[in-house]
Amino acid sequence: MRQNYAYFRFYGSLNDFLPSSKKQQKFTHLVRGNPSIKDTIEALGVPHPEVELILANAHSVDFSYYLQDGDRFSVYPHFTSLPLGSLQLLRPHWSLTRFVLDVHLGKLAAYLRLLGFDAWYRNDCDDEELAIISDSEERILLTRDRGLLKRKIVTYGYWVRAINPIQQSREVLQRYALWEKIQPFQRCLRCNGKLVSVDYDEVSARLPTKTRRYYREFYLCQRCQQVYWQGAHYSDLQKLLDKITSY
Numbered sequence: 001m002r003q004n005y006a007y008f009r010f011y012g013s014l015n016d017f018l019p020s021s022k023k024q025q026k027f028t029h030l031v032r033g034n035p036s037i038k039d040t041i042e043a044l045g046v047p048h049p050e051v052e053l054i055l056a057n058a059h060s061v062d063f064s065y066y067l068q069d070g071d072r073f074s075v076y077p078h079f080t081s082l083p084l085g086s087l088q089l090l091r092p093h094w095s096l097t098r099f100v101l102d103v104h105l106g107k108l109a110a111y112l113r114l115l116g117f118d119a120w121y122r123n124d125c126d127d128e129e130l131a132i133i134s135d136s137e138e139r140i141l142l143t144r145d146r147g148l149l150k151r152k153i154v155t156y157g158y159w160v161r162a163i164n165p166i167q168q169s170r171e172v173l174q175r176y177a178l179w180e181k182i183q184p185f186q187r188c189l190r191c192n193g194k195l196v197s198v199d200y201d202e203v204s205a206r207l208p209t210k211t212r213r214y215y216r217e218f219y220l221c222q223r224c225q226q227v228y229w230q231g232a233h234y235s236d237l238q239k240l241l242d243k244i245t246s247y
């Protein structure tokens with residue numbers, strides 16, 4: 001039986017998913033049957049949400065393209081400067097940058113909330129639920145699990161490379177160009193709800209005595225009713241913010 005071959009070259013951060021024999025170089029891939037480019041890319045180890053552009057024989061194609069003998073593919077990750085004007089877009093445009101995080105990324109979720117970003121997180125959510133939330137609420141799925149990103153209904157997602165939550169936060173800020181959009185202390189760290197400024201009288205009954213005596217500025221989570229003020233942990237959070245945002 002005649003064997004078909006395709007030729008691949010993956011660019012930039014997509015090489016993180018490849019074995020060293022395939023990193024940063026052209027390689028030959030034996031094509032079995034009649035696979036789509038999406039299935040082939042994922043079989044090679046790269047989750048589809050990480051891919052931003054596919055060129056087949058120098059023409060852009062979408063995920064439904066079927067491999068043909070002799071095809072030459074260049075596969076690109078997200079590049080902020082990529083001119084996508086006339087190229088085949090791989091997914092619909094989402095206007096808002098908001099996230100859903102897997103159960104292992106609790107700290108990253110809290111840090112993203114601290115930075116002011118909408119970060120959905122629960123520590124008891126299974127993979128299927130996460131994928132469904134990502135799809136139905138148009139949230140970018142952040143995960144350390146490559147398999148989760150390969151789920152069909154995941155449109156936007158990102159495999160978080162770093163292990164350390166501060167580095168993870170920087171990675172997400174960088175990947176989604178969020179440095180200019182940081183608005184600290186706007187969201188509840190516990191539940192992701194938005195904070196609103198409230199008068200002392202509205203919350204005084206719920207405050208510890210010392211807090212009642214020393215503080216006059218308070219914020220209330222609109223979702224879980226947690227009260228925030230600039231107490232002892234505020235300076236710790238400031239330090240954490242400085243760590244995340246300073247190189």
Ligand SMILES: [Zn+2]
Binds near residue numbers: 188191
């Ligand atoms: Zn809350």
